[in-house]
Amino acid sequence: MVVEVLLVIHRFQPRLMSYVKTFDDxxxxxxxxxxxxxERDVERGFLGEALAGRIIFPYVPLLNxxxxxxxxxxxxxxLIxxxxxxxxxxxxxxxYEFRIKPEYFMYETMLNMTRVFPPLVYSLLNLMRKEVKKRNIELMAHGFSEALRELEKEGxxxxxxxxxxxxxxxxxxxxSRKVSFINFFRTAQKTTQRTLFTTLLGVFPKVMNVFSQSKELFLKSRKNAEEELMLVRG
Structure with missing residues (x-):
C-alpha cells in the first residue's frame, strides 16, 4: 500500500523536495x-498540477x-x-446548445490527470475500490460542485x-483569438512542466520503484481504470 503525504510549508527551502519511506510495511x-x-501550481499549473493535483482527489487534512x-x-x-x-x-x-452533467468535469479531470501522469492510476484504483468508491466520489464532487456554484455566480x-x-x-x-492561442499550447506546456518537475526531483523513478513489484497489475489497472471512468462518465 502506498500513502502519499503532501507538506505545504511557508518559505520552505529548498522549494521542492520528495522522498520515499517505508513504515509498518x-x-x-x-x-x-x-x-x-x-499556490502557483494551483492558480496556473506552474508544475503542470504535479503537486496541486493531489487535492483533486480525496485527502485527509492534518493541519490548516x-x-x-x-x-x-x-x-x-x-480546471473547469x-x-x-x-x-x-x-x-x-x-x-451554445450543450447541456452538460455536472459530474462530467470531475471524471474528465481525473482522466486527464492519469493520461499526463500514469502513476496516478494506482491512487485512482484505490479510490475506486467497491467499499470506498461512493464516499470518495462524494468527497471529490463536493469541491467541483462548489466551484461550479461560483462560476454560475460569475456568469x-x-x-x-x-x-x-x-x-x-x-x-x-x-x-477569441487570445484564448484560442492559450489553449493551443496549454496541454503541451503542462506535460513539459510536469516532466521537468519529475525529472528535477527524481519523482518518477521513485514512484515506479514503489510499483515495480506489481508492474503487470499497474499496466492492467490503468486500462481498467480508464474503462470504468468512461462507463461512469458516459
Missing amino acids: RNILVFAVDDWVF EEYLRFQEVKLKKR VELLENLVLSFPELS FIKFSNGYLRISEEFVEHAR
Missing part, C-alpha cells in the same frame, strides 16, 4: 513544497484544513474553466433541470 511517498510554489479546501476549490474552478474553453473551441457552434454557466449550459458571454470570450 507501507510505502510513504512524501512531497514537501514551498507555499508560493504550491480551511487553507487546503480554499486551494482545492480554486484549482477545480480553473479550461474544460469549458476546450469544449467551446472544439465545437464553436454547438457549444460563466447557467443551471437548468440538473444540467448546466455555457453562457453566451463565455462562449464569445472563449472563441
Whole structure:
C-alpha cells in the first residue's frame, strides 16, 4: 500500500523536495513544497498540477484544513474553466446548445490527470475500490460542485433541470483569438512542466520503484481504470 503525504510549508527551502519511506510495511511517498510554489501550481499549473493535483482527489487534512479546501476549490474552478474553453473551441457552434452533467468535469479531470501522469492510476484504483468508491466520489464532487456554484455566480454557466449550459458571454470570450492561442499550447506546456518537475526531483523513478513489484497489475489497472471512468462518465 502506498500513502502519499503532501507538506505545504511557508518559505520552505529548498522549494521542492520528495522522498520515499517505508513504515509498518507501507510505502510513504512524501512531497514537501514551498507555499508560493504550491499556490502557483494551483492558480496556473506552474508544475503542470504535479503537486496541486493531489487535492483533486480525496485527502485527509492534518493541519490548516480551511487553507487546503480554499486551494482545492480554486484549482477545480480553473480546471473547469479550461474544460469549458476546450469544449467551446472544439465545437464553436454547438457549444451554445450543450447541456452538460455536472459530474462530467470531475471524471474528465481525473482522466486527464492519469493520461499526463500514469502513476496516478494506482491512487485512482484505490479510490475506486467497491467499499470506498461512493464516499470518495462524494468527497471529490463536493469541491467541483462548489466551484461550479461560483462560476454560475460569475456568469460563466447557467443551471437548468440538473444540467448546466455555457453562457453566451463565455462562449464569445472563449472563441477569441487570445484564448484560442492559450489553449493551443496549454496541454503541451503542462506535460513539459510536469516532466521537468519529475525529472528535477527524481519523482518518477521513485514512484515506479514503489510499483515495480506489481508492474503487470499497474499496466492492467490503468486500462481498467480508464474503462470504468468512461462507463461512469458516459
